[in-house]
Amino acid sequence: MKYGYYPGCSLEGISTEYDESMRALFAQLEVTIEDLPDWICCGTLAAPSISHLLGLATPLWNVARAQQTGYDQLIAPCSACLYHFKRAAKQVAEDPALRAEVEAVLELPLDAAPPTIHPLELLSADGFEARIRQSIQRDLSGLKVVCYYGCHISRPASVMQFDDPENPQSMDRLLDWVGVQTLDWPRKVDCCGAHFSMIKPDIVIDLCRRLFESALEAGADAIVVACPMCHANLDTRQEAIAANMGQPLNMPVLYFSQVLGCALGLPDEKLGFKRHIVDPVPLMLKKCNQRMKVEV
Amino acid sequence: MEAARLLALKKGIKPSVREIGIYYRGFVDNMRLNGKIHDASVAGITQLLTGQLIASLPLAWKLFVRGRVKLPPLPLGGGGYRRMYNRALAREREAR
Incomplete structure (x- = not known):
């Protein structure tokens, strides 16, 4: 499994310790992550307050790059970023015309976008239980x-x-x-x-x-x-x-x-x-x- | 919520709480500079324009000495975002 890692803006600023501990934990559990190249802010509630299309294209810029890089899953530790990725992905998945609009804005396809997940979703899966218990x-x-x-x-x-x-x-x-x-x-x-x-x-x-x-x-x-x-x-x-x-x-x-x-x-x-x-x-x-x- | 926001955008309704409009505008302007948000800049500008800057300085200092407030980056990373921003707004104008 190839995991992309999207730290998001907070983890580069006020939540530096979340980023540090997350990366150290992944390394300890031998989960290989790769930083998403050229990532941008998810836009949170601010981008959709300016324009609906911008509010979709901003998070999906990152998803489109994750697709381009070939990740199987994109890990987002910030739950607000995660929500905006998933919200935008759901809207374009349900509306092909809207997806075409967003692809035109991004100038990138979104036909095989990888899912975005929270680290809790990855680590709480059954496969990690034995690994975590044995590492205490x-x-x-x-x-x-x-x-x-x-x-x-x-x-x-x-x-x-x-x-x-x-x-x-x-x-x-x-x-x-x-x-x-x-x-x-x-x-x-x-x-x-x-x-x-x-x-x-x-x-x-x-x-x-x-x-x-x-x-x-x-x-x-x-x-x-x-x-x-x-x-x-x-x-x-x-x-x-x-x-x-x-x-x-x-x-x-x-x-x-x-x-x-x-x-x-x-x-x-x-x-x-x-x-x-x-x-x-x-x-x-x-x-x-x-x-x-x-x-x- | 999403539907209410879309309707408000369509009708040009501005946030009734002035501070919300200031925060969102400052946030998007920061994205257009850097692509990413420099959280301390957005907070500082919002608090300056809403009259809360002085009150927030002691906390800002505590965060700075703990490495949770970084110096602002050079505004070099926003070119791609600015182009996308312009394309999105132009398409919406055309559609109207």
């Missing part, structure tokens, strides 16, 4: 987390076609394989406020407050995420959220790739813990089995 180097069985999927990994179901849209399980399953305690909670697919962080931060603070209250009520040590926007909002806004809650808050927010990487023995510098606003190292040191400490 550190005991994280003392770590209690809630898995936060956010809006787009599994929804809308007709577009994403992955996992249970209202009660997704793929991240819980992956973390269960490495012994982490995943707790039930009711806000797995709630919204974090996404890019409203830049426009109306009060809305984001209110939405994230509900997530932290629910995570604390469940008894979680940390929230584990698979989306750079969710991570940015939960990690960088904690001071303001704590003020809004009227109580101190110091809950690490980790990417699933960091937790898995830690369990598989990857060193801190490959997992990017030092980049977090809320430092997760004290928690990881406390929860790791003493004989298998996180190297910091």
Whole structure:
């Protein structure tokens, strides 16, 4: 299987640690990935707000290049990018005239476009279970987390076609394989406020407050995420959220790739813990089995 | 949502929340420069134009020292995107 890798803009900026830990995890699991050449931004909600055709052509620029390069699958760790790839691919697949329009704009064909998938979809498949279980180097069985999927990994179901849209399980399953305690909670697919962080931060603070209250009520040590926007909002806004809650808050927010990487023995510098606003190292040191400490 | 957005585009309805229009415009302008988004530039311009820049500087500094805010790239990567952007908008104008 030939995997193309589309990091997306966030993983080159505010979510550098997601990119670092994802690449290190793939290397550890011997999954060979290749960066998509000449990739551009997916356009997110901004390109469709200018023009419908531009909103389709922008994500499909990358898919057309993935087809040209001959990838079997394109991996997109950002769930917002993933949604826009899948949304655009579905629309042109269902409407041949629209596909012809988009191909004319791209000046590239889209007749054999490879599917785009989230790394959760790849790694939670049964084929990886034995490989992951056999690679465990550190005991994280003392770590209690809630898995936060956010809006787009599994929804809308007709577009994403992955996992249970209202009660997704793929991240819980992956973390269960490495012994982490995943707790039930009711806000797995709630919204974090996404890019409203830049426009109306009060809305984001209110939405994230509900997530932290629910995570604390469940008894979680940390929230584990698979989306750079969710991570940015939960990690960088904690001071303001704590003020809004009227109580101190110091809950690490980790990417699933960091937790898995830690369990598989990857060193801190490959997992990017030092980049977090809320430092997760004290928690990881406390929860790791003493004989298998996180190297910091 | 998609249908509502398409109808709004067709009728030329602008976002009623001013900040949303500023953010989307800044985002697409940044894409036209680089092809990719430099997230700190988009955030900085949006916050400057919406009067939130000063309040966001302490967080920006914390992110910078942790390597999560990069310096802006030279605006060299957007040529292909700009051509595609022009083609898409020209086709939509023709279709009207």
